[in-house]
Amino acid sequence: MTAARDLKELSEAEALRRLASVPFGRVVFTLHALPAVRPVNHVVADGRVVIRTNPGTVLSKEVAPAAAVVAFEADDLDPYERLGWSVIVTGIARPVTDQEEAERFKKLLQPWVQGGMDQVISIQPEIVNGFELVPLDDAS
Secondary structure, three states: OOOOEEEEEOOHHHHHHHHHOOOEEEEEEEEOOEEEEEEEEOEEEOOEEEEEEOOOOHHHHHHOOOOOEEEEEEEEEEOOOOEEEEEEEEEEEEEOOOHHHHHHHHHHOOOOOOOOOOEEEEEEEEEEEEEEEEEHHHOO
16 A cells, blocks of 8 residues: 655746656647647757757748647646646747747757657746645655
8 A cells, every 4th residue: 555645846946947858748739629639748948948840831831920828737647546646738839030049949958759840839937837746754
């Protein structure tokens, strides 16, 4: 039997640090007035979540040009020990149009899938929520 757990809120700085520590997450956006989710690899750079996509994909056509409000979620959870954390960032997704900045991000972020992945999108966090599952006696 696994011991009881508590949910501890993370500071914004700690939440972003943890988000930067994992290689992939999920972009949540609106598509045809419904929620949609895409798994992506990412980096956290200059206080923003940065992803790459192929031109012509739903992220490059529907999300970035519209300066859409999106959520980005990543976690590191152990289902057996029932420990770990989750971070959700809500903000505006925009294409990175400065060529030097885009090239710098492309060097930092290698795609996991085949294809050009030539479009760089950044998400500027407006709301950052992070939570950690901790043993009940560590919750203080």
